[in-house]
Amino acid sequence: MAESIQHAPLQGAARAWGTVALSAATFMNVLDTSIANVSLPAIAGDLGVSPNQGTWVITSFAVANAIAVPLTGWLSQRFGQVRLFVGSVLLFVLASWLCGLAPSMAMLIGLRALQGFVAGPMIPLSQSLLLASYPRALAGLAMAMWAMTTLVAPVMGPLLGGWITDNMTWPWIFYINIPVGMIAAFGAWSIYRHRESTVRKLPIDTMGLALLVVWVGSMQLMLDLGKENDWFHSTMVVTLAVVAVVGLLFFLAWELTDKHPVVDLSLFARRNFWTGTLATSVGYGLFFGNVVLLPLWLQQYMGYTATWAGMVTAPVGLLALVLSPVVGKNIGKVDPRRFASFAFIVFALVLWMRSHFNTQADLTAILIPTVIQGVAMAFFFIPLVTITLSGLPPDRIPSASGLSNFTRITAGAVGTSIATTVWENRAAMHHAQLAEAVSQGSASAGSALAGLQAGGLSAEQALAQVNRLVDQQAFMLAANDVFFASAAIFVLLIPLVWLSHPLRGRAGGSEAAAGAH
Structure with missing residues (x-):
């Protein structure tokens, strides 16, 4: 059986320090998905390549991370949750150090891929270990506190990355992981090493792993290269799409019939898992696509600097930080489907407000929807992941968390590509009409x-x-179109949440997990 059944919840200082160690590792992980974004021109210039080639610093991390996340359940059964988590953190620290020392862009891209791959198990296992540290009655609050680190990190990433690039040198965006990671690994090992989960010597599903790498890698490359190569007018993009679809079909057929699959697809047979995962993924894809679109529009067509565009998007975390503990405390008392529905309504309201922007919009008009969006974020992640993980035995939570996080990360990439592509296509149409x-x-x-x-x-x-x-x-008109369509889709997501089974009593609260980033 898994560690959650073998061990009683932690008490006092051990529980507090365990939460800090797990949250620090998660913060470091999430920070690294966005910290390099604003440093790309400096990195590309220093290593003698074009900024376009520099974007592979982001892409290589994302592709490798997307492949590694769904492997968490299988790896944790083979090596143990605590050993896998601490090993993942230490390897992440080593990869970060090597990234800072990289002498060429090719080497940096390879090391970022390594960094993304070893980071995969961190977020799902931090959820699983934290759930085992708290009594059921406090688990919702625990996950809310954990979620706050994942809400702050994406906002801090560009601000911290910009400051480091301007005032130090770009390798320091990687070196800062070293002290944080060492403290997190030492703290987690000190507190959790006697609470290891049972290890099973599972055979390696090499075919499943190979097919996962092929279809996920092809899909991510298609999304990254599609826009600059005119999507399906490019033979390369069409080839990648075909490889991704065929690879996915073979992967599904193999994993559903293999005795020891590398990804547990049987979880989708549970109604709460698939409804929660689908609602989270579509909602996150819409949210992330619009998060990318807003600063692009502000910088390219409204005259905002990168710093000011960052400042306009930063307040999204304010109300999320204040309200997340409230949601966590009440997740066992209120039907999480109500909370999730409320989140979708607020998201729709925010995007409807943005769909009325014009070129005369001042800073206040742009900030108001951003601040309100923090309310939606607080009510979005915790209730939906509570639904997703409800009713699962503790030994299946790492697999379920890994698989749901994978679909969410993938949806974020898809949402970004769709939002920016639709934006440019609609702009071309509006330009022709206005001209x-x-x-x-x-x-x-x-x-x-x-x-x-x-x-x-x-x-x-x-x-x-x-x-x-x-x-x-x-x-401007094209951005309004994207904002309005996104608002409509958020409203359509509300019935999906209500397809899930209601959670009985307070039990659902214990499965709350903030899969925020």
């Missing part, structure tokens, strides 16, 4: 061009200036 008004026969267009030329611009410069204004309006 029709700028013709020889249009009085307003003629007077605008005449005014610009009277100000000293040539005819070509005046037309270029008008084209920039049309561009700004087109991308």
Whole structure:
């Protein structure tokens, strides 16, 4: 049996320090998904490559991490949850140190892939170990406290990465993991080493693992390369898509018939698992796509600097930090389906407000929906993962957490690609419609061009200036379209949550897990 049944909950200082150690490791992991984003120009310049090649620093981490996360359940049964967690943290520290020392971009990309792969088990196992540390009545609150680290980290990443790049050198975005990781590994080993889960010598499902690498790797590469290669007009993108689909079909057939599958797909037979996972993944994909789109629009078409765009998106964590403990405390008393429905309504409201933005929107108008979105985040992750993991025996929680986190991470990547692609396609359409008004026969267009030329611009410069204004309006209207469509999909997600079975009594609270990032 698993450690949750063998061991009583931790008490006092041991429980507090255990929570700190697990949360520190999670914070470090989540921070690394976003800290390098703003440092890419500095890294690319220092290693002598183009910024486009520099994006592989992000991509390689994401691909390897997506492959490793669903392996958590199988690895934890083979090596033990505590040994796997501490080993994962120590290997992450080593990979971070080597990333900072990388002499070339090819070496850095390879080491970032290693860093992403060894990071895979950290988040699912921190959930599982933390659930075993608290009595059932306090588990919802424990997961809410843990969730706060995952809400702060993505906001801190770009701000900290920018400051380090400006004031130190880029390798320090990796070196800062070393003290945090060593403290987390030492703390976790000191407190949990006597609480190891039972190890089973499972055979290695090499075919399942190979198929997982093939289809996930192909899909992630398709998403990353699609936009710059005009999606399915590119032979390379079509090939990657075919490999991903065929690989997925073979993977499903193999895993569902293998005696010791590397990923436990039988979890999808449970109604609460598939409804919770699907609602979390679609909701997170919508959220993440819009999180990426907003700063892009602000920087490219509203004149915001990277720092100010970061500052506008940062307040999303404020109300989430305040309300998460409240949600955690009450998750056993209130039907989590009610909380999740409320989150979807607030998300829809926020995106509906953003769909009314215009090019005259000031800082206050842009900040208000961002602050309100923190309410939705607090009511989103904890109730949905409570539903997802409800009714599962403790020994299946690492597998379930790993699989649900994998689908959420993948949905985030898909959501980003869809949001940015739809944004650009809709902008092209709006640009064509708006440009029709700028013709020889249009009085307003003629007077605008005449005014610009009277100000000293040539005819070509005046037309270029008008084209920039049309561009700004087109991308504004396209952003409004994406925001409105996202709001509508959030409303449509509400019935999905109610397909899950109601949780009986307070039991559901003990399975709460904040799969925030």
